[in-house]
Amino acid sequence: MTWDESGLRHFLTQQLTWKPSEFDDSLELAFIEVPLDYAHPSGERIELALSRIRALDQRRRRGALLSLNGGPGGDGGLGRLLPTRLAGTAPHEVYDLIGFDPRGTGASTRVEGEASPTTVPFDSRPPDSVFAAISADMWERDQGCVRAGGNLRRHTTTANSARDMNVIRILLGEARISFVGWAYGTLLGALYGAMFGAHLDRSVLDSSVHPDWDWREQFASQALAVRENVDLWAEWVGQRDRFFGLGDGAARVLESVEEAAAALASIGEGASLRTAFDGVVGTLSAARGRWQELGALIGELGKATGAGDAERARELLAGQSRWRPGTAAGGLRDAVLEAVTCETEWPADLEIYYRDMRDFRDRFPYGFGVMRAQPWVAAFGTCTPVERRPAIIRGDYPTGLVVQADGDPLDHCPGAVAMAERLGHPLILVTDSGAHEIYRLGGNAQVDALVDAYLVDGELPPKRVELPGEARPSIPADSSLS
Structure with missing residues (x-):
């Protein structure tokens, strides 16, 4: 699909009218129109919701900095609130901070789905007998x-969001726009560079989607990323058996974890306690600073299950790991995630999913790994997107940055390595870290300083920079004790 400005004249000449925000005094808000279908711009129109915080030093102002996190599709992201997370930083001195709710989300024209009840209780290790259900x-x-x-569903694609970004750029009066994207925002930023490289200035891609993976591969990679964190945690705990009492060596620690899972399944109502436990193991193993907490939790759960005390086990697990709340049947819910993930191919044969569910159930029980393998709405072929996702290539724009934690459980590190190689960008790698969305959202001052220097002054770091993440707990290994 080509970009034809002559057919987009109505959209490219509209006036931006900024108004004070009713929910945050620091923001100005505006709405613009974009075509539902860029191939037929005279047809239906949709709205996009924008936000702005003006640059603090207008004399040094170097342009607009657009940002996006969350996803896929912007699902669960901050949208128009994201500029508030960059307010008061060095980039704010010289950039107007621009946020937006991508098409289908937030205060923009939303793509919705009817909420439907589930008949199968959530189970991190479901038996084959419930696969069909x-x-x-x-x-x-x-x-x-x-x-x-x-x-709107079939027109909610990453490529259309990139086109929407270009409309935003033109209406802001910018020849080039700078961009910071986290998670799904990395894909959108990279695709904008491929489609509109002449109009992209400085760019930062943090917690990167793999440039070549389809959405099914991207989801599946999360299960492996979680398992890698669990294995590292088990290795660390296994070197400290005197402290934790969970076994000497990683293999014995993992046996203790599985013993706890089995005990929880035996005293709980169905699989609920074991499922909560599997979620906790996946969540806390990513956070290096909470490794001691996870080890202690398993010890306390052992006491509770040994006494057959399901209520105590429930108290210990309460609030540790959450899945997003459901919507009552009959209501409407956000469905941009379901829409944008249809832009890549999915198998139609359910047996393929069942095969992978068995494999993931066995190899990746922690962090809800089996969910990454089960059938998804795109398997049923009811949403044919207007186009498949275009390839990620390096466009004609300045060298940017890729930022990544090596243990990110949501965007697996190989994706960032591949993105940096594909685009020729330096990679800032946070080592021994399960952080996700790092720059200005993760509390890593060293990363913040490097990215600030790039965005403000154009200073590029070396091709690969490794920085430490959150420290592991300071518990000595058994080998260091007399």
Whole structure:
């Protein structure tokens, strides 16, 4: 699909009207129109919601800095609030900070789905006997998207969001725009550079999507990333058996973890306690500073299960690991995630998913790994996007930065390595870290300083920079004790 400015004259000449925000005094808000379908711009129009915080030093102002996190599709991101997270920083001195809710999300024209009830209780290790019912539940979820999503569903793609970004740039009066993207925002920023490279200035891609993976591969990689964190934690705990009492060596520690999981399944109502436990192991193993907490938790759970005290086990697990809350059946819910993930291919054969679910259930029980393998709405073929996602290539724009933690459980590190290589950008790698979304959102001052220097002064670090992440707990290994 080509970019034809002559057919977009209405959209490219509209006036931006900024108004004070009712929910944050630091923000100005505006709405613009963009075409639902860029191939037919005279057709239906949708709205995009924007936000702005002006540069603090207008004499040094070097342009606009657009930002996006969350995803896929911007799902769960900060959207118009994101500029507030950059306010008062060095880039704020010289950039207008621009936020937006991508098409389908937030205060922009939303793509929605009807909420549908699930018939299968959430289980991190579901038996084969419920696989068909899980598929049936996902089919109902998909049908809710069909009924409520309308035509916007198939037009909610990363490429269309990149085109929307270009409309935003033009209406801001900028020849080039700078961009910071976290998570899904890395894909959008990289694709904008591929499609509109002549109009991209400085760019930072933090917690990167892999440039070549489809969405199914991206989801599946999360299970492996979580498992790598768990294995590192088990190795560390296994070197400190005198402190934790969970076994000498990683293998014995993992046996203790599995013993706790089995005990929780035996005293709980169904699989709920074991499922919560699997989630906790995945979550806390990513946070190096909480490794001691995870080891102690397993010890306390052993006491509770040994006494058959399900209530105590429930108290210990409460609030440790959460899945997003559901929506009551019959209501409407955000469905941009379901829409944008249809832009890449998914198998239609459910047996492929069942095969992978068995594998993931066995190898990746922690952090809800099996969910990354189960059927998704895109498997049913009811949403045919207007285009498949274009390839990520390096466009004609300045060298940017890629930032990544090596243990990111949501965007697996190989994706960032591949993105940096593909685009020729330096890689800032935070080592021994399970952080996700680092720059200005993760509290890493060294990363913040390097990225600030790039965005403000154009200073590029060496091709690969490794920085330490959050320290592990200062518990001596058994080998260091007399």
